[in-house]
Amino acid sequence: MSDPMSTVEGVQWLRTDGREGDIVLSSRVRLARNIAGLPFLTRATIDDRRHVMRLVRKHSRAAEIGEAMEWFDLESASRSEREILVERHLISRQHAKGDEPRALTVSMPEEQLAVMVNEEDHLRIQLIRSGLALTDAWDQINRFDDQLESRVGYAFHPRMGYLTACPTNVGTGVRVSVMLHLPGLKLTGEIDKARRAAKAMSLAVRGFYGEGSEAAGDLYQISNQTTLGKSEEQILEEFERSIIPDVIRFERQARETLLDRRRPMLEDRVQRALGALLYARLLNADEAMQLLSQVRLGVLLGVIEGVDLRTIAELQLLTQPAHLQRVVGETLDQAQRRRARADFVPPRPGG
Amino acid sequence: MKCDRCDEDAVVHEIVVQNGQKVEKHLCSSCAKAEGLVSDPPSVLSAPLSKLVMSSSIIAKPQPTSPRACGGCGQTWAEFRKLGLLGCPECYDVFDEKLGPLIQRAHEGAAEHCGKTPRRSAEIIDRRRLAASLRKQLLEAVDAEHYERAAELRDRLRHVEDEEPLLGESPGEGAEDRA
Numbered sequence: 001m002s003d004p005m006s007t008v009e010g011v012q013w014l015r016t017d018g019r020e021g022d023i024v025l026s027s028r029v030r031l032a033r034n035i036a037g038l039p040f041l042t043r044a045t046i047d048d049r050r051h052v053m054r055l056v057r058k059h060s061r062a063a064e065i066g067e068a069m070e071w072f073d074l075e076s077a078s079r080s081e082r083e084i085l086v087e088r089h090l091i092s093r094q095h096a097k098g099d100e101p102r103a104l105t106v107s108m109p110e111e112q113l114a115v116m117v118n119e120e121d122h123l124r125i126q127l128i129r130s131g132l133a134l135t136d137a138w139d140q141i142n143r144f145d146d147q148l149e150s151r152v153g154y155a156f157h158p159r160m161g162y163l164t165a166c167p168t169n170v171g172t173g174v175r176v177s178v179m180l181h182l183p184g185l186k187l188t189g190e191i192d193k194a195r196r197a198a199k200a201m202s203l204a205v206r207g208f209y210g211e212g213s214e215a216a217g218d219l220y221q222i223s224n225q226t227t228l229g230k231s232e233e234q235i236l237e238e239f240e241r242s243i244i245p246d247v248i249r250f251e252r253q254a255r256e257t258l259l260d261r262r263r264p265m266l267e268d269r270v271q272r273a274l275g276a277l278l279y280a281r282l283l284n285a286d287e288a289m290q291l292l293s294q295v296r297l298g299v300l301l302g303v304i305e306g307v308d309l310r311t312i313a314e315l316q317l318l319t320q321p322a323h324l325q326r327v328v329g330e331t332l333d334q335a336q337r338r339r340a341r342a343d344f345v346p347p348r349p350g351g
Numbered sequence: 352m353k354c355d356r357c358d359e360d361a362v363v364h365e366i367v368v369q370n371g372q373k374v375e376k377h378l379c380s381s382c383a384k385a386e387g388l389v390s391d392p393p394s395v396l397s398a399p400l401s402k403l404v405m406s407s408s409i410i411a412k413p414q415p416t417s418p419r420a421c422g423g424c425g426q427t428w429a430e431f432r433k434l435g436l437l438g439c440p441e442c443y444d445v446f447d448e449k450l451g452p453l454i455q456r457a458h459e460g461a462a463e464h465c466g467k468t469p470r471r472s473a474e475i476i477d478r479r480r481l482a483a484s485l486r487k488q489l490l491e492a493v494d495a496e497h498y499e500r501a502a503e504l505r506d507r508l509r510h511v512e513d514e515e516p517l518l519g520e521s522p523g524e525g526a527e528d529r530a
Binding site for chain 2: 154155156171
């Protein structure tokens, strides 16, 4: 494998100029698809899997998306290479594991479009963009989906829609997720209220690294859980016009409350976080995420000056274990990583 | 799948009604016997042979509530319950009756797709519907001894079926018509 993953410069979703970018880090649309005429992966042979890979490799390359598609054969990828892809949100943990033939293809250098091949379904197509940009993400992924479908043909049922290995994804096969930075709600103690409200609306709330990951760095992913009975446009509309704007409004209110009524506490919190990032000698990954989150809040509220939001965004990725080792250029154990992270992390003023 | 009452593999799968509620039971042979769901296996079977028979799909799946295996991929309902994943597109039709309530529960009561339809599949579905309708009309014409009309319908049907192979077609449907 060549090493296009040694830098994060091109990554589109790390940009900080997206709509509602002070709160919404990124928007993602994912489609679950299976190729017609083949069994799902639980029943697929090695040959079936390779057939899927050949089809996707050939036809995704031919799709007109304006960027080159890079192909990663995960069978032959090293553990650290797979970890890098997980940390960049390009593959799931599940996809990183296992020995069966499977792959990732991703548009470079912006990494907006990515297709996991032979994960739970033959295809898991995703499109990520910075800020609140679900409609744009949908338009792009929909075009790619049409192009691929016209070449490979999907398993589709007139009544049930797109057929997926797990019936919880059947229908549109669409999952819409928005990654939100909610330090205000966390500090005012209102985050659990927001979580409960989301659950009551059948929405999933997850951390930065999806299912099972705690909300390190006050980052929360909100996504739909049901895929049947509503069109893609209806789901997007609900997210873009009501669900996400509501969360944004609550977070803004919380930030204002902090500034107006608890300014000394806020200033203390964010300055301490900056101090720890600058002077700590050992840092673990979650701690770094948490400190970066608070510094980000400080920058956005004008309490901290001279730190660039883009630098914070990049550090959130580069302080993850696999990226950190890639940056340092060595394999490190956990203790060594804590040391290396603390050395690496000072947010350089002005980026 | 494990037995509901012990760690053995379940070989008897039953749905029983208790207090007006449907309850699924997955039991090993001895627990099933204890519950009175099966009688003693014939003792003449030697151990390895009985194992072979017990593991065969016929015995492992009691009738009539038991699912048959999917014709498309061979997956059984019990395997689906264990994995949470289906084996192939055809499973959706084979297990339609049992999947229906699960799907509705997972999707806030929805039972039908609403949204994008792939262009290619839409064509295939239209063609399949057209072919079915022509076939029906053809049979009616033959029955009514309208041979001229029948010949015309036959040609149209042939034309529809001769187009490029139906990629999105589910196995079984249409295939037998061409055979």
